[in-house]
Amino acid sequence: MTHTAKPTDLTKLRHNYLLNPVTALEFYSPPHQPGRVLVLAGEDTWLKVYDVASSRLLGQLKVFYSEPIHGIYVSRPGADADADADADADADAPSRTGERTGDGRVLVWGGHSVTVLPQESLQALIDGRAPVRQPHEFRAADWIYDGILFPSDTATNGALVTAHNEIVPLSVSAKGAAHALVFRPLTSPSRPILYSANLCLLSPTSILVAGGTVFGEIIVWKYHLDAPAHSSPQWELLYVFTGHEGSIFGVSISPEIELAPDGTSVRLLASCSDDRTIRIWDITDPPLAAVGAVTGAANGETQHTSALAEARETGFGGSNSEVKSENKHDSARCLAVAMGHASRIWHVRFTGRANHHSPQASPIEVHSFGEDCSRQKWELTLDLARLHAAPSRGLSDIGAGTKPEDKPLGTLRLRSACSAHIGKNIWSAVVSSGADGVPVIATGGADGKIAISGDQSRTDGLDANSGPSYGDLDIDQSFHEIIEKLRRPEETLPADMPAALPNRSGKDGFQRYAFISNNTVLATTTAGRLLLGTVGETLAWEEVTLPPAIRSDLNSFSLVKSPALDTAIIGSASGSVYLFQPPHEIKELAKLPGKISDLVCVRFSESVSDRQAKTWAVVVTVLGADHATMLVFGASAGDSPVESRQIMLREHYIVTAASFCDGKLVLGSRVGAVTVYKADANSFTPDVSRRDCKTKDAVTCIVPLPGSQTSFLTGCRDGRYRIYSIGSSSSPDGPGAVTTTLRLQHEISPPMGMIEGAWFTAPPSQGDAELILHGFRGKQFVVWNETSRHGLATVECGGGHRPFDCVSPTADAGQLRFVFTKAAHMRLYSQRRPALRALREGGHGREMRAAAACGPYVATAAEDTTIRIWQYRESSDSSATRRGFRCLAVLEKHSAGIQCLKWVGPSCLVSSAGSEELFVWRITRLDSSYEALAVVCEAAYPDRTPDGDLRIIDLDVQPWEAAGRDVVGGDGNGAMLISLVLSNSTLKSYLYSTEHGFQLLAQGHYTGACLTQIRHLRTPADGEGAAIRVLTASTDGHVAIWAAGDVRTTTSNKGEDGGPAEFVLASVSKLHQSTIKSLDMAREDAADGRGQRLVVTGGDDNALGVLDLAWSPDASEFAVRSRARVRDAHAATITGLCAVSRDGAGYVEVATASNDQRVKLWRAERTDLVGGCGVTVALLDDQYSSVADPGDLEVIAPGRLMVAGVGMEVWDLFQAPAPVGVWR
CATH class of the missing domain: 2.130.10.10 (YVTN repeat-like/Quinoprotein amine dehydrogenase)
Incomplete structure (x- = not known):
């Protein structure tokens, strides 16, 4: 139908940004x-x-x-x-x-x-x-x-x-x-x-x-x-x-x-x-x-x-x-x-x-x-x-x-x-x-990413004084080849030193590696040798002269780790711990009662990368012992440790990683546990522990977060890295007593397989620290930049079950040296820069199906089953070349196509998908100089059917604020009302809280048509008893209003049988000929308890529908005042719709997106007609959209609209004088 727009300033669309x-x-x-x-x-x-x-x-x-x-x-x-x-x-x-x-x-x-x-x-x-x-x-x-x-x-x-x-x-x-x-x-x-x-x-x-x-x-x-x-x-x-x-x-x-x-x-x-x-x-x-x-x-x-x-x-x-x-x-x-x-x-x-x-x-x-x-x-x-x-x-x-x-x-x-x-x-x-x-x-x-390789023009912002520069090398050497080069005809051995100390197998070969500097690698052999390799244009080896007793002690078994620059710690089967600092001779530091099972280097909070730390420590574990020993060294301590302290271990606790955070010792175990220890007079005793790894995989690294005194990161062989924070709470032991707490803030699985190590870059001049992970994916060694989400190195090595070590400059993670054993050969891989780099960062590689914004964050979900959380940055000088989205987090827990995203404040995101998946994500800002979001999946949908093959097509969420009522969780803080529709035409409402999880409040069932949309019309937060009223849309083109009376949050007040309340169908209005694909609603609540809702819908009949609802306190129900329908509003299905402005004066401006690649702006306004009220709809603007197959529309900031589909597009809303004429 055709309407005449009022001759006032009208809202128009102006292109702002594109990621396609x-x-x-x-x-x-x-x-x-x-x-x-x-x-x-x-x-x-x-x-x-x-x-x-x-x-x-x-x-x-x-x-x-x-x-x-x-x-x-x-x-x-x-x-x-x-x-x-x-x-x-x-x-x-x-x-x-x-x-x-x-x-x-x-x-x-x-x-x-x-x-x-x-x-x-x-x-x-x-x-x-x-x-x-x-x-x-x-x-x-x-x-x-x-x-x-x-x-x-x-x-x-x-x-x-x-x-x-x-x-x-x-x-x-x-x-x-x-x-x-x-x-x-x-x-x-x-x-x-x-x-x-x-x-x-x-x-x-x-x-x-x-x-x-x-x-x-x-x-x-x-x-x-x-x-x-x-x-x-x-x-x-x-x-x-x-x-x-x-x-x-x-x-x-x-x-x-x-x-x-x-x-x-x-x-x-x-x-x-x-x-x-x-x-x-x-x-x-x-x-x-x-x-x-x-x-x-x-x-x-x-x-x-x-x-x-x-x-x-x-x-x-x-x-x-x-x-x-x-x-x-x-x-x-x-x-x-x-x-x-x-x-x-x-x-x-x-x-x-x-x-x-x-x-x-x-x-x-x-x-x-x-x-x-x-x-x-x-x-x-x-x-x-x-x-x-x-x-x-x-x-x-x-x-x-x-x-x-x-x-x-x-x-x-x-x-x-x-x-x-x-x-x-x-x-x-x-x-x-x-x-x-x-x-x-x-x-x-x-x-939307542009990747480039082979170009030598990039300098990465580094100058000659910013750190070492590695060369490109790929060296393959056999042990026999290296030993033959070390042997010289004129070389004579001391009379008291045997020409060879055969190990039990009678063979010699590489056993362990450790980089003690950027250009030096130390290797131990099965026959007790120490070989020192120097990397230049090639790899030159020399053998470290060892006393016969030490070489005999290192025969058949040895461990080597480098806790600091130009320093190596070596453990033996007899329990001896040796210190090697070239060009000095090797010396014994300690003698422990039993076979050394592992040497674990300890990281300190004072340094992002502790290879040049003035104080360093190593945890020594002994096979079968109920405690470990920590040796702490200082810069001026010479060859002796500053102190040696015992670490009391729980039964079957095998230490695999260690660090200090907030003055407390943190250990990781072989089965995925993380334990915080408190310091006593001469020892460390367990204080608090938790195990979030669902498999029995080892914690391989613990890294303090830069700029934080209470948070640290752990890497695990289950393929996930986690961020924890150490806190305290009141203890029931008495007044003033406190208990240490360990809270999981972040849990993510990057696309790289087993994680073996992690560290943060230290930019030479400016910029933020970036998180670098390394580990094994199948038969490849992978270095991954988690901050920018791209790979830095991939080396075919045969897999993770082999001796290896790696090193990179702290200011340039793109450089790498990686030494490992493959097929009894030693291989050294060195790269100057990554084989690939991003000329322009991208986003989802598949079509986006949902988008939601809250505060500074924009969440998008795509058919690749991932959720990305972005922050849109506007250039300070209004230059279009500096605008763009910055990805803050990538969530990869879903296994089916994601249907819907909804924020509940900037700290909670709810997502739904196929296979009856619904997750509640808790989001926090890290208290550190590492700029990233901490995200953890807090809860999952509990009421799955035996087959688990339904889709949770849509949901609506709002905080639960029913003051004075029996609300789970006491005062209701953190509780929320979640209503959802499933593909079997069922709708349900749950009360959710962090402490008590999901509690079913009401449920209902529609006809054979599938429900596609749901919105809360009125809840106890609106002051009307304990009733919940929701609005749904379906594949038959109808909009329905449901009511569930006297909803209680305790099991004693849930209907006659103690079960959930039933949703009763209150009214049905037909707006479309077929499926309603998109829906949004504008609310107007008056002080006298009356309220109005203007519901706007888009269907696959290409039409735009408007439904005007009014709440009557006397009748305690919503009544349909009027409805309107714009035929052929688009040339194809309207897949995205959102209200872009609500002035509370009887009209709403709505943006729509369609498969015809048009984005349109409409104004729906209540008007007084003879015999009642009506709704008029005027077209304000019509623009070509660069986004094909749009999945959703969202207002990401006041006056700013985003279209999500095959790519993302941002539009600005601005006011322009209205022409005098006819609008459709």
């Missing part, structure tokens, strides 16, 4: 700054420019109105035509590779839309300025897969390839101050449906085209630019390749690759498909029966070309014998095949290097990118002898038989794989050969 899948990437180096590397990224309709060295967003520009950017191409200087053939592009078409320096003209396309940005517009973005001219959007006749600009210093010409294998030439013409794109007649040898295409400029007059069809075929042809004016543009069909068993999602043409000094070269084509194979094809020369250039129907077509073209119109041609005969040699030009990834492969890329015959040249590299978010590196080797001997290069049927000549002419070997994103899909990728030959790779994922 990255669908296009391109490298660019400005001509006047050849060493500077920039990344151009397409994020929906926005073109963004990032500086690689600083990871900073320089500028952004909205290029199209509603078409996502799928490809970017930066033109090259006019003198270099051939190099331009291999420069990079888009998400749908393969990225070209090669030189990144260009003249600044940028071709951008997406869907049917295309535009060319001049150099001055790109430079304005780099400088952080708005371009003088906004880009003009032009529409092609078909979907665009790839584009190219011809090298020229004057004119701007190019070509596009479309979804029907057509080349569309284009040129830019000036029309006054504006520029227009002119499309010339298209050309195509055949019109199959393509899923991918790639263009390569062979010369200033010819383009090589490769297209992958939906039916698994690849068409390779040439397009000639110098056709006579009176004829159609020339084209030449070269090959039609078959072999893939699925649609072709990516093709990439290589440059001419030199394989030998004699000039032998090949041009290759790489293809990938949803059959998970990567294939390499030789497209160097046309087939022997080459088809000459033809000029279309005007000059006639050869029989060969006509047959191929006709067969490719639909992609089918397998049953055509003529086609089989013509292209059997084409498909035989497949040089190599390999299968990779866990699902579909979206892109495949060459590095762009052309020289592969010099001694310094690496093998031909191919990179693939898949739906599984992994990036895989392949090495291609070719049999040059057979390649030369083939009568027609590549004519070898790889599946014909087992003869040598029937085997492939090349081999693809997987060299490495890494996961750069989370969720699903790498949507864009760009590869460059790099200035030093190391490929530089950038990927953009569905999570």
